[in-house]
Amino acid sequence: MGFFKKKNSIMLNLPAPSTLEVKQLENKPSLNSKLQENIQKVKETLGKSADIIIREIKIGKEGSINAGIIYTDGLSDASSLQNFILETLMLDIKETALEDDLTPTPNLMTTLKDFAMTVGEIKDLNNFDDLFTHLLSGDAIFMVDGYSNGFIIGNKHWVERGVTEPTAQSVVRGPREGFSENLRINTALVRRIIKDPNLWMESKVIGKRSKTNIAVMYIKGVAKDDIVKEVNSRLDRIDIDGILESSYIEELIQDSQFSPFPTVFNSERPDVVSAALLQGRVAILIDGTPFALMVPAVFIQFFQSTEDYYQRAIMATLIRLLRYFSFMISLLFPAFYIAVITFHQEMIPTALLMSLAAQRENVPFPAFIEVMIMEVAFEILREAGLRMPRVVGAAMSIVGGFVVGTAAVEAGIISAAMVIVVSLTAISSFVSPLYDIAIASRMLRFIFIVLAAMFGFYGMTIGFIALILHLCSLRSFGIPYMSPLAPFSLSGQKDAFVRLPIWKMTTRPNLISENTVRQKYTPPKPGEDD
Structure with missing residues (x-):
């Protein structure tokens, strides 16, 4: 019995099923007691797929018991299956006293599970639905002729991408680990x-x-x-x-x-x-x-970067305020330019107004058409840069934008000031730490451009009020989207527009957390003795 002393493996004790689970289990097709019929069912259901490996073996005295192991090539660890299951059942088992216990008895499956399966994860199997789910997930299936139940052997293994540095949310200071597909x-x-x-x-x-x-x-x-x-x-x-x-x-x-x-x-x-x-x-x-x-x-969460908490509070606050300012530029700057040029020229200093008028003297289109041409062209260049290979994608976006802008100005289609406005707007949209909020500003930008071209600042004001009302009406799983700004929470302002020092943030968001106490810390006073 030396080899077959009970292993220190983790055996899964499944909880008692609920009434719903029992009803679902009753509707699942059960395994047959005949091994060949079970194997035939697997072959017919999976269309005799080439990657489904079915290995029939003989165990017990003089190979009197027929058994079968089924696994998916590429999803299961074949070497582990060979070393810890097949070798144990077919070779090592014949050299031990356990051979006397391997006879077709009601306790055979329990004996195999407790003494012969040298793996950590084993689950009982009694229906075809669970068989196919676990088989196609990488687990191995073990069945014995004469028994209407079997085992699910945890044996998943496939080629995967390891833990690498995140590409979509990179930081200067902080952990370099990113999630994988596993x-x-x-x-x-x-x-x-x-x-x-x-x-x-x-x-x-x-x-x-x-x-x-x-x-x-x-x-x-x-x-x-x-x-x-x-x-x-x-x-x-x-x-x-x-x-x-x-x-x-x-x-x-x-x-x-x-x-x-x-x-x-x-x-x-x-x-x-x-x-x-x-x-x-x-x-x-x-x-x-x-x-x-x-x-x-919540809304403010999309302007908080993980790097804010890995550097000093004053620097994190300045950078966060820069993100909010960049978001407003990305959202409103082209609309503001159109409103000023079209309806509110008196707001522009005389020297600047004369310079803008000289630039637009030979431009055949109004400011609204100029903005739309440049915005659409830049969106096309941005998407083209994303879809092209990384080696040439970034270069194509930069060179393409420079060439298109310069050529458009020299051809008299677009004014030089308009190229500056659209370029600054596009650059500001890249400051957002999360791509989703940048897409929102890109979409709403065109609405504000239309409102500014039609009604000037009045249209922009109406659009901005509608935007605030829309944001205040949103909920995320019952939590107000604009919290802690609306409803206003004084304790929530410590990590909204500014980022206070870590020792100041003693509470969690009260609308989200059940336990709002985060820490209890008193900073040392300057010159205080230890």
Whole structure:
């Protein structure tokens, strides 16, 4: 019995199923007691696919028991299966006293599970639905002739991208780790940062055909139970063929479907997700994508960069104010230029007005047409740069914009001042730390341009009031989108437009968190003795 002393492996004790789970289990086709019929069912269902490996073996005294192992080539670790399962059952088992116990008895499956399966993760199997789900997820299936149940052997292994530096949200100072496409690696990265036993994770499978694994993470006692229940409720209502990226989940659970402003935050950085969890938010991690979702999301959150908390407060505050200012430039600057040139020339200094008039003397189009031509041309160049290979994409955008702008001015189609306005607007849109909020400003910019061309500053004012009303009407999982600005919270201002020192931020957002106390810290006074 030396080799077959019970291994120190983790055996999964599944909880008692609920009434709904029992009903669902009753509707699932059960395994047959005949091994050949089960194997034939697998072959017929999967169309005799070449990557489905079926290995029939013989175990027991003189090979009197027929067994079978099924796995998916490319998704399962074939070497581990060979060393720890096949070798154990077919070779090592004949050299031990356990051979006497391997006879077709009701306790055979229990004996195999407790003494012969030298792997850490084993689940019981009794229906075809679970068989196909786990088989196509990379697990191996073990069945024995004469028994209507089997085992699911945790044996996932495939080629994947490792933990690399994030590309969409890079920082000068801070961690260089980014999520990958493997769900378990992503959850492990978060676990490594937050070692709190109250960090709970709930698993779900969404997609009738893709059967994508979803992980819902939150800190029990910090996140509000109502928000957690709402997240689970919205996820459970999803009925779709497949989930290919986290944007599928985002569209299906967000509050305002037609608002240009995102109500779900996303990031590919473990430190950003960990910070959101510590604030009381709920994180949704999806297998197959490096972008995790966080809810609820508020407007000011899209102007907060992870780097704000890795440098001094005064520098973080100045940079954050610069982001807000750049957002306003990106949103309103072309409209402001049109309004001034078309309706409010008296606001321009005389020397500047004469210079602008001289530039526009030979331009055949009004300012509105000029802006639309340049904005559309720049949007085309931006999209072309994104779709082209990285080696030439950035160069093409810069050179293309320079060549088009210079040629348009020399041809007399566009004034030089208009090129400056559109260029500054485009550059300002890149300052936003998250791409989603930059897209919102790009969309709304055209609406403000039309309003300014029609009514001047009056049109811009009406549009801005409508924008504020729209923002105040938005909700993200029941939380006001403009909080802590509306409704106003004095304690929330410490991390809104400015970023106070870390020792000053003693509380969490009160609308999001169940436990608002973040820390208790008294800074040392200058000159105070230890």
